[in-house]
Amino acid sequence: AQSVTQLDSQVPVFEEAPVELRCNYSSSVSVYLFWYVQYPNQGLQLLLKYLSGSTLVESINGFEAEFNKSQTSFHLRKPSVHISDTAEYFCAVSERAAGNKLTFGGGTRVLVKP
Amino acid sequence: KAGVTQTPRYLIKTRGQQVTLSCSPISGHRSVSWYQQTPGQGLQFLFEYFSETQRNKGNFPGRFSGRQFSNSRSEMNVSTLELGDSALYLCASVSGVENTEAFFGQGTRLTVV
Numbered sequence: 001a002q003s004v005t006q007l008d009s010q011v012p013v014f015e016e017a018p019v020e021l022r023c024n025y026s027s028s029v030s031v032y033l034f035w036y037v038q039y040p041n042q043g044l045q046l047l048l049k050y051l052s053g054s055t056l057v058e059s060i061n062g063f064e065a066e067f068n069k070s071q072t073s074f075h076l077r078k079p080s081v082h083i084s085d086t087a088e089y090f091c092a093v094s095e096r097a098a099g100n101k102l103t104f105g106g107g108t109r110v111l112v113k114p
Numbered sequence: 115k116a117g118v119t120q121t122p123r124y125l126i127k128t129r130g131q132q133v134t135l136s137c138s139p140i141s142g143h144r145s146v147s148w149y150q151q152t153p154g155q156g157l158q159f160l161f162e163y164f165s166e167t168q169r170n171k172g173n174f175p176g177r178f179s180g181r182q183f184s185n186s187r188s189e190m191n192v193s194t195l196e197l198g199d200s201a202l203y204l205c206a207s208v209s210g211v212e213n214t215e216a217f218f219g220q221g222t223r224l225t226v227v
Binding site for chain 1: 118120145147149156157158159162164169170172204206208214215216217218219220221223
């Protein structure tokens with residue numbers, strides 16, 4: 001069975017400052033890794049994913065995440081946040097070749113202050 | 115193309131009643147998964163259906179059940195509702211066998227009173 005830990009439940013950050021959201025996972029098999037974002041009263045939107053290949057993955061809106069196999073981490077970063085980045089962010093894993101079950105971390109609420 | 119559609123968006127039920135939630139996946143997607151989101155427990159996997167067969171199941175009591183139709187639409191049923199079943203229920207649509215990208219609906223907010 002796999003598990004996901006997001007080390008920070010809330011992260012306040014000033015506009016234009018950098019932010020890092022930490023995610024560690026535990027699994028006995030190979031996994032796919034994802035970051036999702038949720039705005040109030042909305043579903044989840046995929047931010048970025050790691051399937052294979054380059055360990056650094058980027059999204060179109062400036063976020064990036066790096067897969068570190070030895071540390072079983074998949075931290076999310078953005079060099080300069082905007083007010084519109086205020087949301088809750090979820091790290092998730094799914095086991096390769098084991099269907100479409102996602103295991104989520106507890107979420108990190110990002111509050112961007114002007 | 116159209117996204118994942120969940121109906122209804124909001125629902126209020128009384129303890130002891132039953133409820134059915136619906137999810138229409140993206141056209142061509144064969145897998146539908148359901149998740150429960152609560153402030154206390156976070157996002158928890160309920161079950162997954164692929165080509166009308168339940169392929170994975172989470173740790174929920176038998177009061178929670180689901181099914182998938184030949185057009186890939188899925189329904190989730192909760193019987194004998196309890197106050198603790200109040201949650202946002204999310205449906206995810208995936209095109210194939212493996213989860214390389216799940217698309218989520220906006221959810222159904224269920225309130226049990």
